[in-house]
Each structure stands twice: as structure tokens, then as C-alpha cells.
Amino acid sequence: MTRRSSRPRRRQRGTGGAPRRAGHGKLRIIGGDFRRRLLPVLDSPGLRPTPDRVRETLFNWLTTATPGARVLDLFAGTGALGLEALSRGARRACFVERDGGVADALADNLATLGAGERARVVTADALAFLAGEPTPCSLVFLDPPFRQDLVAPCCLALETGWLTEDAFIYLEAESELVPRVPEHWQLHREVRAGDSTGRLYRRQGQSGTGSPDEGYRRWR
Template sequence: MKAASGRIRIIGGHLRNSRLNVPDLPGLRPTPERVRETLFNWLAPTIAGVQALDLCAGTGALGIEALSRGAETVQFVEPDASAADALRDNLSRLKAHGGEVASVDAVRFLQRTPQRFGLVFLDPPFALQLWAPLTRTLEEGGWLAAAAQIYVESPRGQAPAVPANWALHREGHAGEVRYALYRRIGSDPLS
């Protein structure tokens, strides 16, 4: 699902009403404005200063929205070269400081030395069924801060299995998409 004009809008923060150029790529599903608005209302008390990971970035709308609203840094991960280039161009054009793009798939990215993130956006291409390996690696690989929040998009009616210490905080549905925000609780496996 792509905006007809090939552009989507940032809805809040200092980049509010800025437009992101969206490449015409098969399977690219920018998170709709209504869902982003709901998500960032949920995140409002905790977004300032957070280090975030947009693991299956696509357009980067979630991560750029986070930068616009006060996230300190966002690591974008996008394997498609055209999408990664468009993301870099959008970050540069908007002077959205704190964003870095890695042109690699999410599984390979998580094989690197971990860095702790307080917020993770996990919206993989639905057809690839990546939720189980990515959530497991995020949790077991040391990628999450002790009280991290993890946003997950999946097909409606299909709540992916997540680690036992991820407590569902809020969820909703939009069209054929389920979106949910989890909060990590309990002990840190690397402590």
C-alpha cells in the first residue's frame, strides 16, 4: 500500500508536514498516517532522547517520525538499494540528523556486534515470515535496553509469537494490518 503521489507525510514533531519520497517498489507498505499517529501518541512520554532501530525500514517513515519527535538516533536497516538510497536522500533533504542507513537485510544486520536500543520498529515484509527469528535475535542477542519498547506490525489476525518477557502494552488494527507495542520486562540476559 503506497501513497498515490509517491510521497508520504511526517505527521508530528519538528519535521511535521515534511514529505518523504517513496520509491515505487513491489511489496513496500508505508505505515499509514493514522497508525503512525496512534503509535506516536503511545510513545510520546518516552520518545525524547531514545536510541531507536528501524529494523525493516522500507520508506523509513517510522524512524524519521521518531527523529522528528525527539529520538536521539535511529539506525535504519533496509536491504533494497533503491529504498535505502531514497531513505538516505530523504534524511539529507530534511536535515534529519541522527539517522544512519545500513544497506543489509535484517537477519544479517543482527549478526553484528549488538548495540542497545530503547525502541525498535519491526515491520518486516509479511511474505518473509521473519517475526520469529528477528524477535528471538533481538531478545537473545543483546540488542534491547532493559526497558525497551518494540513496535510490531503483522497481518490482521496473526499475532506473531514474541519472547515471554515482552508484555503487550497496546494494540490496534487498520485494514488488514495488526499493530502492537510491547514493553520488555524482567531481567536482562546479559547482566
């Protein structure tokens, strides 16, 4: 997997420009009910799923946290992390992706897996979405484009009611960045992949913001 580190990373996001089509790329679900299923990846510049090795490592860390979880996948792109969570027993998932074509392709893959009733794809800017009425989530995937100063604002926005008391937050960012996260997010694990580093945080010491099912109707 080749990236140009001098440019903003677009691995999980689509870009504008020429029309996109279903490409030859494939996303492989690596565990759970959809294990070994292959899904098409849209032919869009820079759109690539989180590598298998990183996903396998991450979900080994989240073995007991994923079943029954309410998941929020921000900057979803291919939706690799949220799809993997659904495969491994997450109860609900909301995917937020601002590129309409990429979002439509993700919705098609959810339908192919028969997971549409447990998920929703929202076509929106992530920060604009987080400014809306929150639904508390127990597992959040945050994978913004590189070098666009989105990490700190997103982390702060998540603290406006989007997290359950002991939520897990997986943040993937450029390796040279020292993330600014809330003080009560404790670093649980981290993994390096190319020019990015994934960090799994556990939220601690705060009051809960609601039951896992409260407000899910707002996603429907």
C-alpha cells in the same frame, strides 16, 4: 490502500526488477520538528509508508518514550516510523533496509530533513544485521514482509543485546498471525489497520544490556 492478502506483504520493502524512480507518492511527517514536511516515496512495487492514522496512534502511545530514544527501524522501507521518531526527539536512529535503491532514497530524505547526523541507513538483510555486534536500543520498529516466518527469528535475535532493559518494540504483522515473542515482552497496546495488526510491547524483567550511547560508534 489495497493489498492482496494471498501474497507476502511488501508495504515497507522494495523489490527487484525494473528500474525505480522518484514517484508521485509522498510521505507526510505528522508530528514534531518536521511536522507537515512532505518527502518523496520511491516508485517501487508495494512500497508504502505506514498510514498516518496508525503512526499518530502509535506515537501518542510513545509520547514519553520517544524523546532521547535510540531507535532501530528494521525492514525500514520508506523509514516512516524512524523518521517520525527523529522528528519527535529521538536521539539516534538506525534504518536497516536490504534494497539498495530504497535505502538510497531513504538516505536522501534524511539529508533533506537535515537529520543525517543523527541517523544511519544500513543496506543489509535484517536477520544478517541482527547477527552482528549489537548496540542496545530503547525503541525498535519491526515490520517484516507478511507470511515469510520472520517475526519469531527477529524477536529472538533482538534478545541478543539489541534491547535496553525496558525497551519498547512495535511489531506490525498480518492480523491472522499470533506472534511468538519472548515471555518478558508485555503487550502494551495494539491497533488494527486493514489486513495488518500493530502491537506495541514493553520489555520487562531483564537485566540491561548497556547504556543508550554505548556502542553507537559501531553504527557510524
